[in-house]
Amino acid sequence: MIDEEVKKLINQETNRQRDGLELIPSENYVSRSVLEAMGSVFTNKYSEGYPGKRYYGGQEFTDQVENLAIERAKKLFRADHANVQPHSGAPANEAVYSAWLEPGDNVLAMDLSHGGHLTHGSPVTRSAHLYNFIRYKMKDVTTGEIDYEEMMQLALTHKPKLILVGFSSYPREIDYLKVAQIGKQVNALLVADIAHIAGLIAAGVLKNPLDFGFHVLTSTTHKTLRGPRGGLILSKGEVGNSLKASQKDIVNIPNLIDRAVFPGMQGGPHMHIIAAKAVAFFEAMQPEFVEYAKQIINNAATLAQELTDRKFKLITGGTSNHLILSDVYSSFNLSGDIVESTLDKIGLTLNKNVIPDDALPPFRPSGIRLGTPAVTTRGLKEKDMGLIAEWMKSAIDNHDNDSYLTSLKEEVKQFSTKFKLPSDLG
Numbered sequence: 001m002i003d004e005e006v007k008k009l010i011n012q013e014t015n016r017q018r019d020g021l022e023l024i025p026s027e028n029y030v031s032r033s034v035l036e037a038m039g040s041v042f043t044n045k046y047s048e049g050y051p052g053k054r055y056y057g058g059q060e061f062t063d064q065v066e067n068l069a070i071e072r073a074k075k076l077f078r079a080d081h082a083n084v085q086p087h088s089g090a091p092a093n094e095a096v097y098s099a100w101l102e103p104g105d106n107v108l109a110m111d112l113s114h115g116g117h118l119t120h121g122s123p124v125t126r127s128a129h130l131y132n133f134i135r136y137k138m139k140d141v142t143t144g145e146i147d148y149e150e151m152m153q154l155a156l157t158h159k160p161k162l163i164l165v166g167f168s169s170y171p172r173e174i175d176y177l178k179v180a181q182i183g184k185q186v187n188a189l190l191v192a193d194i195a196h197i198a199g200l201i202a203a204g205v206l207k208n209p210l211d212f213g214f215h216v217l218t219s220t221t222h223k224t225l226r227g228p229r230g231g232l233i234l235s236k237g238e239v240g241n242s243l244k245a246s247q248k249d250i251v252n253i254p255n256l257i258d259r260a261v262f263p264g265m266q267g268g269p270h271m272h273i274i275a276a277k278a279v280a281f282f283e284a285m286q287p288e289f290v291e292y293a294k295q296i297i298n299n300a301a302t303l304a305q306e307l308t309d310r311k312f313k314l315i316t317g318g319t320s321n322h323l324i325l326s327d328v329y330s331s332f333n334l335s336g337d338i339v340e341s342t343l344d345k346i347g348l349t350l351n352k353n354v355i356p357d358d359a360l361p362p363f364r365p366s367g368i369r370l371g372t373p374a375v376t377t378r379g380l381k382e383k384d385m386g387l388i389a390e391w392m393k394s395a396i397d398n399h400d401n402d403s404y405l406t407s408l409k410e411e412v413k414q415f416s417t418k419f420k421l422p423s424d425l426g
């Protein structure tokens with residue numbers, strides 16, 4: 001029996017993805033192999049526990065596929081340990097907090113409007129009720145330099161048990177060595193949420209915090225890493241010493257994390273997603289993936305320049321990674337939500353976003369956020385970035401002219417459909 005209603009919606013979404021360009025920096029298009037693994041019979045299996053230590057029988061192949069995912073993830077990120085079971089990035093962060101912290105403990109993390117993530121202590125989250133988050137910011141939003149002196153002072157004053165770096169809207173790279181030096185002074189667990197840049201780190205085009213003294217990486221697998229929607233935790237430390245399983249000792253962090261994920265927080269792992277993670281890690285080990293990651297960065301740098309040439313004011317003046325944050329309110333006197341919906345009308349998908357210390361509210365913020373991971377997967381190169389910037393500027397200039405926007409949508413579609421979705425390819 002076929003569910004025609006859902007089938008129709010899947011076809012419509014496929015066409016939407018094919019007819020436009022995806023510029024949300026946290027989105028991507030997965031390969032057919034990743035899609036097939038996600039749609040595989042592993043979805044039928046319950047596998048609470050870890051390979052070799054499960055609560056149900058029938059684990060011959062689930063154990064093998066989870067071990068494959070674990071070994072590949074460790075190799076990609078030079079980690080001692082990988083937990084591939086978190087359902088997504090938010091539970092991965094929560095699991096690390098609960099592995100290491102006690103209620104009321106202090107955590108030092110990046111301010112949300114300066115680029116941090118909701119799960120890094122936004123007052124609306126459960127973690128913010130359990131732990132005491134203290135925020136650091138950029139020193140200078142025109143360059144993006146983080147205020148490491150302020151971070152040091154905050155660390156010395158509050159003695160955080162955990163220092164967190166990582167972001168969802170920060171277009172520059174973090175000085176991991178400086179943060180590690182600060183963390184050492186107060187013996188904090190050093191955690192980097194690399195969800196946005198995991199693929200760029202795996203490919204070696206951005207630095208790996210584990211090489212600079214960080215203890216833990218949390219991530220999603222569906223952004224630059226181009227895998228299924230899911231989470232991942234990597235760490236340095238001693239693996240598998242069950243005698244010490246509950247000791248809150250930094251060297252014991254892998255075991256604490258495993259216990260925090262299961263049984264601490266989750267039940268049955270999603271084995272079809274773990275199979276797809278294994279496939280994505282395999283793809284990320286191929287030489288083509290390094291070329292892909294380099295092209296993401298080159299495309300983003302070119303797009304940033306093309307936007308600047310068209311009077312878009314960029315936070316931090318540009319980008320060193322895959323994402324761009326623009327203050328469209330001060331550039332064009334339009335809030336981010338208006339620009340987002342205007343560009344939706346022409347088939348360019350990006351998102352409204354707060355800018356540092358935004359005077360406007362989150363649903364009507366001053367900024368937009370965009371990036372190049374998905375369009376790079378699609379096959380776009382530097383020469384195509386000017387076209388995107390020009391469409392964006394023309395749409396903004398004509399945001400109240402619906403017939404003009406309709407003609408631009410057709411132009412975007414003519415262009416986009418020349419680039420196949422990876423799932424269209426064999």
Ligand code: DSN
Pocket residue numbers: 026089117168
């Ligand atoms: N929603 C993701 C992002 O877009 O950055 C993070 O959770």
